[in-house]
Each structure stands twice: as structure tokens, then as C-alpha cells.
Amino acid sequence: MFYDLALSFDQTTRRCDLALDADCNLAIDTTPITPMMLSIGLDHRAGPDDPLPDGRSQFLAPASYSERRGCAGDALDPFGDLTGSLMWLLSRAKQTEQTRQLCEYWLAQCLAWALDETGEAAEINVVWLQTGATAILKYTAEVQDASVTLTYRVGG
Template sequence: MLRWLLEEGGWDLDVSPIQTLEPESAVGLASVPDSATLESEVVTSLFTDRRAAADDRLPDPAGEASLERRGWWADALHEVAGHLTGSKLWLLVRRKADEETRLLAELYAREALQHLIDQGAAAAVEVTAAWSLPPRAPGRLALEVAVVRPDGSRVTAGFDLAWTA
């Protein structure tokens, strides 16, 4: 897991496995109370490219169908079969800025953050996406994420995704 170290102002790579145990005894997110670690996990989950499924529509930046399904190489080493890291937000990069794309962005973000609930680091994850209106920033999708911890406290983050349909 990639962790942001607030005091040091840099990233650290923690290669110890996250065990699937009861939240109070889990190694990983559930046992780390600080917001910086949770925020780092949100960023990593949203902006690491999850492997596309065989039936996902792939973007075609060169004007021809791409066969590249991406994905994180370490998913092949994960202890839980079928576990996929990251999000499918990358699949939306060439889509039109419309309601379908906005709803898919919310779905893909929720899917990417579900592991926080499964591991006991969050009681809920709330995601909203909205198209920015002129003159603020046309062509941008504002993604708002709120992670509700088991104790009820919230960690929030916002992201503006540039759009080039």
C-alpha cells in the first residue's frame, strides 16, 4: 500500500499484506486511525487503473479499437482470487460528457473504494459526480468522496477530472 507521510511530506511503500481479519485486529487500514493514510488509500484506489473486464468498452485514443485492458500487475499476486486494485475511471476518458458517463464515474469510484468497507476501515463510502458548468471549468467532472469511518467521523476529498471527449 502507498502511504502519504504527512510529517515527512512524501510517499512510503508498505509491502506488508493487508490481512482480512476483524476490523479491530486487522493489519492495514482498519488499524490506522489517521486521515492522511485513508486519504492516500482513496487516491491510490481511484487513480490506479483497474483491469478492464472482457466486455468493457475500451477507449480508443488512436482512432482504432485498443486491446489494452491495463490493470495493476500485483493483482496476480493477491491472496484473494479475483481481487482487483484501482478503478475503471480510465475507461471514461474518451466518453462524452453526458449523464451516462457521470453515473459510470460514480459507479466506478464506489467499486474502487468498496474494499475500505470490506476491510473495516469504513462503515460507508459516499460518491457524487457532477459536471462543472461554465465559466468555472467546462469539461471537468467534479468527483466528491466521503469515507464514513466506523466511529462515524468523515474523511472527505474532492477531485476535478479533465475531460477530452
């Protein structure tokens, strides 16, 4: 069973905020939607061998924590587990099948907790929604009949 502070997603600004109930109290979410949105929306820290989207590397720019991003909350995890997805690495990727597969793989990776929590792996579907100079990936992730469908702009 899930018990989290509920998040609401604003499609226009593409941002999440804490949700309030009818009495203006923080709402509680008993579905996997909130953990799914956090898993997908937070930036997972890139590894030292991951190519950064802006073309920088350890040889072209000084290394800093912010270049490889990452969730600030990871510093509080007693087991050293990293939160979030590596989807941010696709911001300058090209519209290829490899890019679509990377998106699918990174979604599966960030939602791997679903297998431990529910006994079933997350179902993930990724397709190209728009092609051209700025391609758009549409992805749907489903855990226990709760689904999140979002788009991600690739290339830039």
C-alpha cells in the same frame, strides 16, 4: 484503524508520492485518505466486454495486457482481487448523464472496501464542473469524515 505509508498529492502534476515527516522519515497515515487515493488513482483492469476508450477492440487490434491496463500489484494478490477504478475508461466519453453515473458507479465500486473496514459505505458525489469540448467531472468521496475531492477530464 488505518496504518499506511502516507501519500502526498501534487495538484500541479496530478501525481502522488510517498510523504516524509519532519525528520525525513516515511510518514504514516492513520486516516483512510491513502487507501482512497490508491483505490481511485490506480487503474482497474478492464474486462473483456468493456469498451476501450481509444476505440480498439479484440477485432481491431491484437490483445495485450497493456490495452486493458490494470495494477501490476494485482498479480501479487492471493485471492485474485483487482485494485483500482475503471475511471480511465471515461477518457474519451461524452458529457452525458450516463457518463456521470458511470463515474459515480465506478467510484462506489473501487471504494467498496470502506463498508468492510468501517461499517459505512463511502459517500460519493459527482457533478459536471466544466462543459464544452473538454468537460470536467468533479467528484468527492468521503470515508469516516475524511474526503478526497478531485477532477477528471472527460472527452478528448
